[in-house]
Amino acid sequence: MPTKLPPVDVVIVGSGWTGGIVAKELASTGLKILMLERGKFQDTNPDFIAPQSHDALKYSRRLDLAQDLSKETITFRNDRGQTALPMRQYGFFIPGSGVGGSGAHWSGLTWRWGEWEHRMLSGTVEKYGRSLIPEDMTIQDWPISYKDIEPYYDRFEKVCGVSGKAGNLRGKIQAGGNPFEARRQNEFPLPPMTPTQSMTMFEGATKKLGYHPFPIPASNCSTDYVNPDGVALGACHYCGHCTNYGCEANAKASPHFTMIPLARANTGFELRTNAMVLKVNLDSTGKKATGVTYADARGREFEQPADLVIVSAFVMGNVQLMLHSGIGKPYDPQTGEGVVGRNYAYQSLGGARVEVPRDVFMNPFMGAGALGMWIDDFASNNFDFAKAGYIGGAGISAGQNSGDPLTYRPTTPGSPRWGAGWKKGMVEAYQHTMSVGFQGAVMSYRQNYMDLDPTYRDHWGRPLLRLTFDWQSNEQKVMAATFAHCQRIAGEISGKAPATATPGRAMAGRRFNSVPYQTSHNTGGAVFGDDPRTSAVNKYMQSWDVPNVFVLGASALPQNAARNPTGPVGALAFWAADAIREKYLKRPGRLV
Ligand SMILES: Cc1cc2nc3c(=O)[nH]c(=O)nc-3n(C[C@H](O)[C@H](O)[C@H](O)COP(=O)(O)OP(=O)(O)OC[C@H]3O[C@@H](n4cnc5c(N)ncnc54)[C@H](O)[C@@H]3O)c2cc1C
Numbered sequence: 234m235p236t237k238l239p240p241v242d243v244v245i246v247g248s249g250w251t252g253g254i255v256a257k258e259l260a261s262t263g264l265k266i267l268m269l270e271r272g273k274f275q276d277t278n279p280d281f282i283a284p285q286s287h288d289a290l291k292y293s294r295r296l297d298l299a300q301d302l303s304k305e306t307i308t309f310r311n312d313r314g315q316t317a318l319p320m321r322q323y324g325f326f327i328p329g330s331g332v333g334g335s336g337a338h339w340s341g342l343t344w345r346w347g348e349w350e351h352r353m354l355s356g357t358v359e360k361y362g363r364s365l366i367p368e369d370m371t372i373q374d375w376p377i378s379y380k381d382i383e384p385y386y387d388r389f390e391k392v393c394g395v396s397g398k399a400g401n402l403r404g405k406i407q408a409g410g411n412p413f414e415a416r417r418q419n420e421f422p423l424p425p426m427t428p429t430q431s432m433t434m435f436e437g438a439t440k441k442l443g444y445h446p447f448p449i450p451a452s453n454c455s456t457d458y459v460n461p462d463g464v465a466l467g468a469c470h471y472c473g474h475c476t477n478y479g480c481e482a483n484a485k486a487s488p489h490f491t492m493i494p495l496a497r498a499n500t501g502f503e504l505r506t507n508a509m510v511l512k513v514n515l516d517s518t519g520k521k522a523t524g525v526t527y528a529d530a531r532g533r534e535f536e537q538p539a540d541l542v543i544v545s546a547f548v549m550g551n552v553q554l555m556l557h558s559g560i561g562k563p564y565d566p567q568t569g570e571g572v573v574g575r576n577y578a579y580q581s582l583g584g585a586r587v588e589v590p591r592d593v594f595m596n597p598f599m600g601a602g603a604l605g606m607w608i609d610d611f612a613s614n615n616f617d618f619a620k621a622g623y624i625g626g627a628g629i630s631a632g633q634n635s636g637d638p639l640t641y642r643p644t645t646p647g648s649p650r651w652g653a654g655w656k657k658g659m660v661e662a663y664q665h666t667m668s669v670g671f672q673g674a675v676m677s678y679r680q681n682y683m684d685l686d687p688t689y690r691d692h693w694g695r696p697l698l699r700l701t702f703d704w705q706s707n708e709q710k711v712m713a714a715t716f717a718h719c720q721r722i723a724g725e726i727s728g729k730a731p732a733t734a735t736p737g738r739a740m741a742g743r744r745f746n747s748v749p750y751q752t753s754h755n756t757g758g759a760v761f762g763d764d765p766r767t768s769a770v771n772k773y774m775q776s777w778d779v780p781n782v783f784v785l786g787a788s789a790l791p792q793n794a795a796r797n798p799t800g801p802v803g804a805l806a807f808w809a810a811d812a813i814r815e816k817y818l819k820r821p822g823r824l825v
C-alpha cells in the first residue's frame with residue numbers, strides 16, 4: 234500500500250527541457266509544485282567538471298547519463314506479425330535520465346521547423362493534390378501555425394543562446410543564412426560558431442553545385458552570453474566531448490542550469506530525484522487526475538495527491554504513463570481508432586564518407602555537438618515533391634562533433650576490421666576523413682505505433698511500452714535520393730567519386746534496424762490537434778479526456794521533420810506554460 238503524502242498544487246513528471254520550462258514558468262506563481270525525476274541529481278559542478286567529464290568510456294560508450302535499461306526499456310518489432318523483443322542494450326535512441334534529462338547531454342542543434350513542417354497535410358494537398366499521400370500515411374497539420382509559435386521559438390533561442398545566422402529576417406533574405414528559413418522577427422542571439430576545415434570544404438562544394446549552405450543553429454555558445462533570465466553561459470571551447478557528455482563550461486544550454494535553479498529559487502517548488510512515477514491516478518469518473526504514484530530508490534511507493542499533473546517524461550515515458558493510467562483511448566491499428574500511441578515517427582540517417590588529401594588535416598578531436606554546415610535544398614517542401622516522387626526530404630550536412638577516439642574511428646578503405654591492420658587504417662584515416670551526412674523526415678503511418686507489450690514487464694511489474702515501426706516506401710525513396718545527393722557533394726569535395734559510402738545506418742531498401750544508434754528524435758504517440766478523434770491532447774497539450782493533465786514533448790508532434798525536434802519541443806513547452814499560467818490556473822477546466 235503506497236504511503237499517502239500531503240497534497241501539492243502541481244506535480245511535474247520529469248526534469249528535461251519540457252518539465253524544466255514549465256517548472257520555471259509556473260514556480261513564480263507561488264503554487265506548491267513538486268517535480269519528480271526518476272534519475273539522479275546532477276549539476277555542472279561537480280558532475281560535469283573536467284577532466285572526469287571527458288571520460289569517453291563512461292559517457293560515450295557506457296552512456297552514464299542514460300536511463301537504466303535493466304529496470305525499464307521498450308520492446309521493438311517491425312510489424313504486427315512479429316513478436317517484439319526488449320531493447321536490453323542501448324539501441325537506435327538513447328533515453329536520457331537525471332536532472333536536465335537528455336538536455337544535459339544532447340548535441341544542441343536547435344531548429345525552428347519550416348512553415349510547411351507545421352502544416353504538412355494541407356501544405357502538400359494544396360500544392361500537389363491528395364495523390365502524393367499514400368492511403369496508410371496519417372500525417373496531419375499542427376493545430377497552431379508557425380506564426381502562433383514564432384515568438385516562442387524566439388524565447389527558446391534566447392534562453393539557450395543559440396549561435397547562428399538568420400536567413401529570413403522579417404521577410405528579407407539574409408546572406409549567409411538559410412534562404413528557405415521561415416520568416417523570423419529577430420536575429421539569433423549569438424553569431425555562428427567558428428567553422429572547421431570540413432565545414433569550409435562542404436560550404437565550397439555545395440555553393441559550387443548551386444546549393445545554399447549555412448551554419449547549423451547551435452545551442453553551443455559561440456561567445457560568453459547572459460540570457461534574458463540572467464543565467465550566464467560560457468563560450469564553447471570546442472572540446473570535442475559534447476554529444477552524450479555534460480558541458481563543463483555551461484556553453485551547451487541545458488535545463489539543469491537554465492531552468493531548474495530558477496524554479497528552485499521559489500519556496501513553493503521542490504525537486505525530488507530518484508522518484509519514478511508509475512502512474513497518474515484518476516478519480517472514479519476517470520475524467521480527473523488526483524495525483525500520481527511513484528517509487529523511490531528503495532522501492533517504497535508513495536501516493537502524491539495533486540490538482541494538476543504535467544507529464545513531461547519524453548515521448549516513450551509520456552505514452553507509457555498515459556496507457557498505464559487510462560488517459561485517452563489507446564490506438565488500435567486495425568480500426569485506426571484511438572489516439573494514444575498513434576502516429577509514432579522517427580528519422581532516417583545516412584551519408585557518404587570523403588577521404589581528403591594527406592596534407593589536409595581535419596582535427597576531429599576539436600568539435601562541438603551542433604557544429605556544422607547544412608543545406609536545406611532537399612528538405613521540407615523546398616523542392617518539387619511531384620518530380621521527386623516522395624514528400625519530406627532531408628537536410629544534408631557536414632558536422633564536427635564528438636571526435637573522441639572511442640566514438641570516432643574511421644579507417645582507410647580495405648582495412649581489416651581488427652588487429653594491427655585495423656589500427657594502422659584508423660591512424661591513417663583519423664585526420665583525413667570527413668562525412669557528408671543526411672537527416673531525413675519520416676511521415677506517420679497507420680502501422681507505426683506504440684502500445685503496451687503483452688509479455689514483458691518492467692522492474693515495477695508494469696507492461697513495457699511496445700514499439701512497432703518500419704520504413705515505408707516514401708522514406709526509402711527519401712533515403713535513396715538523398716544518399717545520391719550526398720555522394721555528389723562528396724565527389725565535389727574530393728574531386729572523385731567517394732571511395733566508401735554508407736547508405737545510412739537506416740539501410741535504405743531494407744527493414745528498419747533498431748540495433749545501431751541513429752538519433753534520439755522519436756515523435757508522436759500523444760499528438761496535439763483540433764480533433765479528439767485524431768489527437769490525444771489539444772493545442773495547449775491538455776488531455777482531451779482528463780483536463781487536469783497536460784502532456785508535453787515531441788509526443789505531440791504528428792510526424793517528423795528533416796531536422797532535430799528540440800526547437801519546437803522547447804517552444805511548445807513555453808506555449809503550454811503560458812496557457813497553463815494565464816488560462817488554466819485562472820479557470821481550471823478544458824481550454825478548448
Ligand atoms: C545523445 C542525444 C543527442 C541529442 N541531440 C539533439 C540535438 O542536437 N538537437 C535536438 O533538437 N534534439 C537532440 N536530442 C533530443 C533532445 O535531447 C530531446 O528532444 C529533448 O531533450 C527532450 O526533452 P523532454 O523534456 O521531452 O525529455 P527528456 O529530456 O528526455 O526529459 C525527460 C525526463 O523525464 C524523466 N522521466 C521519464 N520517465 C519518468 C517517470 N516515469 N518518472 C519520473 N521521471 C521520469 C527522465 O529521467 C528525464 O529526465 C538529443 C538526444 C540525445 C539523447
Ligand code: SF4
Binds near residue numbers: 473475
Ligand atoms: S564542445 Fe563546447 S558546448 Fe560541447 S561540451 Fe565542449 S565546451 Fe561544451
